Amino acid sequence: MKLYNIQNNKLNIISGNPFKLEKEIQDLIEGNVTSIFDLEFVKSELRIQNFRFDTLCFDKSNNSFVVIEYKKGNSYSVIDQGYSYLSTLLNNKSDFVLEYNESLGKSLKRDQIDWSQSRVIFISPTFSRYQKTSVNFKNLPFELWEITRYGNDVLALNQLITDSDIDINSTLGDDTKSSLVKDVSKQVNRYDEEYHLTKSKKRPKEVIALYHNLKARILEIDENIDLKIGKQTIGFSQNIIFSEVIIYDKGLGIVINLKKGELNDDMLKTEDLSTKKHWGRGEYSIWIKSIEELDYVMTLVKQSFLKQS
8 A cells, every 4th residue: 555645746656664663563553543443551571381472452342351462573373373362361261350340450360250251463564375275264363464654644454354165164074173273163253244244033133124225324434434243233334443343133233332421312212321221322212113213213323432532
């Protein structure tokens, strides 16, 4: 990708300013991990057994741990390292919970964590073709992000997305590496949109159509909105999740990610969640069952989007 400055209707290319050390990338990401990935920073350079985790974070939307690893070269196996990190995490759960509580002064319990949502984020200036191909499977618990620094203090982060429908478990044999992948796969699962749409056999096509209409209208707000899909909700995010959808057989439950008192609900259609245990981060929810209700719902969703932007 080439970047340009426009001066007097002329294009001047912005030159690259490559990172010299992995530590430069690490310091930059750790200092901004909330605004970039909507994660809570826990610990840098955490050592568990024979592994050193560059950055340990916590995803409050899924109640799960996230490991971030930084790479300058591309001579390593993403699959091998990723599953080794996850295996160590899953086999030493108490150590990670203890680290979280000691680092942040909290009292999180092991059974409050959704270990099935554990994941690893790899960040590198570039990934080789082999590395990109090796993760071309659906629902892998890894994310690959390429990071590029330019002059004029410009930074670009690009997630490499796979569109494969092949499950990695269908390709495994009986060797040690395959055994590790199988063991982790039994405990970790990446959920996708299809999971939410089809997990109930009773789900009417009208509800599915309603979800697709809502999704299309939310994505029209801004081209940088992404889907953040968890076990219970489908989140809409521009770095930070501003609204979440739960698909039921009778309609859609929508959580607006605003605190009590921040939402202008003229028609008084939302429910106050501030004192209730619920899915999603926000303190307002609204039920919809028909396309006719979308216009009003979008006025609420846009308020949250503007507040989080």
